[in-house]
Amino acid sequence: MRCSPTPTFDRGRVYRRCGCRDDHRHQLGTTCPRLATDPHHGTWVFAVDTPPVDGHRHTVRRAGFPDELQARIALRRFNEGLALCVITDPRQRTAEYLRDWLDEKELRLKPTTMARYRAYVEQDLIPALGTIPLIDLTRQHLSAYVTTQLRKGRGKVTVHRIMATLSSALSSAAHDGRLARNPAKPPILPRPASAPRRLWTEEQTARFLRFTHVTDPLYADLAELMIGTGIRKGEALALHWDDIHLPERVFFVRATLSVIDNNRLLLTTPKTRTSKAWVALSDRVVDTLEDRAAPPAFGQTTPAGGYVFHRHGRPLHPKNVLDHFHLLCDKAGVPRIALHDLRHLMTSFALAAGVPLPVISKTLRHRTLSTSANIYADLTRLAARAAVDAVAWTLDNADRSVLGRAVCRTRRPWRQHPRPHRQLPAHQQARTEEPSTPWPMWPGDHHATTS
Known part of the structure; x- marks a missing residue:
């Protein structure tokens, strides 16, 4: 909206009208005879002409005020906001x-x-x-x-x-003070639970990579990069050779390839501020990128500084990449997964190898550690089990170094009464080794004596 160079705060008019109709069902508006005799008939209205936009005048009318004072207050506020190009219309439509x-x-x-x-x-x-x-x-x-x-x-x-x-x-x-509270909070429809994540095993991943390296090297290299570094699909498709430093074994995530309305490709900033960072490369991924950078056959050359993954110098469309990726999954005999799940594979393999979650979170460039823990809750359960098993293994080794064996949990004297009150049959009694020292006298034992 174009503002008036000299806004006037007395712009507009206030009047009273009703919804009565004549015999032809036409509204009487301000001509209703009851308006002159009954002061409580109808409602008060304000009308104001807004500054012209594209040469067309627009009149804003708002009704429903109980008296003239309320209507004039609303008109005054509307004009004050109009001077700042802000619509403070109290009856503005959603x-x-x-x-x-x-x-x-x-x-x-x-x-x-x-x-x-x-x-x-x-x-x-x-x-x-x-x-x-x-x-x-x-x-x-x-x-x-x-x-x-x-x-x-x-x-x-x-x-x-x-x-x-x-x-x-x-x-x-x-x-902004337009509403007293947000009627959409708390959410009316809770956030639906995410579908169970389906990931490949190590054997399925290796099978897919072997198959694609033979049938479609472009998609094999794309999968190698996403699995080996954990970058997102859009970040991999937007990767330029200028952002890769193979001697230092790193590359920089500078942009992500986005699609608008399924037809327009656009380079935008990465998902979060922490996503724009350096990412390390393994020897396997470095070999993959060196093969991709090598001049192909038949005299074709890769444009200097161009896209790493492209067709004739143009970036790959994300929708076409997903469709072709699913076709390769079917041909390789592995389950269909989303391209983003290749990023999850990196997390799964790293956790299985014992890499701490904070290190994985930094590699994935998550903003906080809790983000990684929430996304990969199902994977961290396996790591949690490995952690408690490691504690038990450590304590068992300590027992072996002192006693020469691991202590059986059922033979610990503090877990059972040395002399049960009810004598069990011989075939139901647990076989226990005799202690090297006499059992202590327990309070309440019927054989114990007091001095």
Whole structure:
């Protein structure tokens, strides 16, 4: 909206009107005779002309005020906000607010995030809730919307993401004082549980790599890089030769390849601030990249500083990469997994090899250690079992160094009474070795004496 160079705070008018109709079902508006005789008939309205946009004048009318004073206060606030190019309309529709919120977020969010937000707002939220005034939006409206969407067969994950977008917008409204509270909090639809993660075994991973190295070296090298370093799919597809330093065995993650509306490729910043960092390379991955950097046959050359993974110098489309990857999985005889699961394979193999989780978290470039622990909770359970087994192994070795054997848990004297009150039959009695020293006298023993 273009602001007036000399805004006037007395712009607009206030009047009273009603919803009465004549015999032809036409609204009387301000001509109703009852307005002149009954001071409580109808409601107060303010109308104001906003600055012209693209040569078209737009008049904002808001009704429903109980008296003239409330209407004039609302008009005054509207004009004050209009001078700053801010719409402080107390009866602003949810559709208008969501579009304004998107325009504000466009300056801060990544294009891929904005494309997803705009699709949810324009295709889902505005058709269902756009006509409701923002200040009248209640939790009942949102609950009814969620129920309707689920009955139509929409997936829970999709509905949860739509409501998360709306909750973010309403949180901004509550922070700015437009709403007393966010009606979307707590979430109406809890976040659906993630599907069980299915990973390859070491044998399946080796089989896939052997097969692809023969049939499709490009995808074999891509898989080697993702498994060997744990980088994300978009980061691998955006990798340039200028970012790789093979003598130092490192490369720098500078960007990620994103797709907008499934047709436009765009290089954007990595997922988090900590994702933009150096990543170490193993000897196996270095050999893979050296083979990829070697000049191919038939006189073709790799563009200097170009994409590492490309077709005729152009980056690979993520959707085509996923489809071809699944085709290679079928041909290699291994289960289909997502490309992002190759990043999880790196974590699985590192944990199995005994690498500490903090080291793995830094390698994956997670922002916090808790992020790694939450994502790989099922894998860390195996590491936790290995940790407690290591403690038991250490204590057993200490017993062997002193006693020459591991102590059996059932033979410890402090776990059982030396003389049970009820004598068991001989075939049910546990076979225990006689101690080298007499058993101590236990309080309460019927053979014990006191001095």
